[in-house]
Amino acid sequence: MSKQVILVTGALTGIGRAAALGFAKAGSTVVISGRHEEAGHALVAELRETGADAAFIHADVRREEEIANLVDRVVERFGRLDAAVNNAGTAGRPGPVTEQSAESYAATFDTNVLGTLLSMKHELRVMQAQRAGSIVNISSTYGHGGAAGASVYAASKHAVEGLTKSAALEAAASGVRVNAVAPGPTDTGMLDRFTGNPERRAGLVWGLPLRRVGNPDEVANAIVFLASDRSSFTTGQILSVDGGKSAA
Template identity: 75%
Template structure:
């Protein structure tokens, strides 16, 4: 049987980049996507150096035309699509509700919610016809708890979790699974932008029962598991990877 084909959006940094390496090391063929040609081709070359079969396809997941072309490009290159990781996202404009606007809302929701919806729509178009496939969306612990100063971002991740569960129910009868991973504080550029300083970041880490923030590679392992056949009886679930942050 040929190696699985895995598509990862938002693959050029942070958790998406780590996921690309994780699934490549497992033997999967990988298509990485993002908006930077230079970074995308450089990542594909890094994956090639590991012996992985990898391609980069540029796409903005806010555009249905580009998402359609992305998924069609994967199928044209490899013939199938076994798994997709919808990681592309933005923190938007942090700040209290009173400082938000229609523009900050649209910026966040167009990427985090519309982008996830369009990605699933076209991934499912292929997977439902195959009668198999696995989609992993990326949420956040803020997707199921409040977040002072991150209201619009939290709302967008609530929406991602609702989309995940709804799509899972719709696709289950066709053999396609849809889940999400909800990371807690993870050492990425997004966390640096959220916290704004090493002191605030350290204070946040101190509130995590494991007494540290997560590493992108740790979140990537959870993603790779859900995307794989090892999670064949898991669908419609939000898997939290947060060092115990939401346990209490």
């Protein structure tokens, strides 16, 4: 994987940050994007400490012009785009279906679904012309099961998985692979916001066969694998990294 050019959206915290560091340690050139300049430049400095070439480009995945510009700038600076991780996402507003609104639906789907669609659109524009590349979308175990109290989030991740499989079929003839990683409960700020209190967090842990939440680095390892040539015969797949949750 040495010297691959990797783009990670939503890279400033949690799983995205862990993935960016994982790629950097593997010797790749890493371009990170997000909406917060100060945090972005701080992470670039950390990535460069590993010896990797790294850059930050501001982008909001909900805005197509910003995503198109992001991908164009990666290619302009580094000459190609070998892999992309579409991690930008939001938990939305937790609560039952009866408490959701058009606004809460749109806020979640605009980031999780539209953002993934627009990112893939412009990543594939480059990768299909190269006739090579790998895209890894970030789903959730809620993407292939229901979730009481997280209905809109679960629906958005169902959509991400459908987009992943459809894009994989469309891109395969060009030599481009598209997969997704579906994390279970992982020790991130999003999990803290979703659970809201230690009791709900403990309940999630109790339901996992491994009896613990995941570490972002454990999810990042799966992402780095799917982006690499070591998974060259894998496309259209959803890889669960969930402590056994989906097997129970």
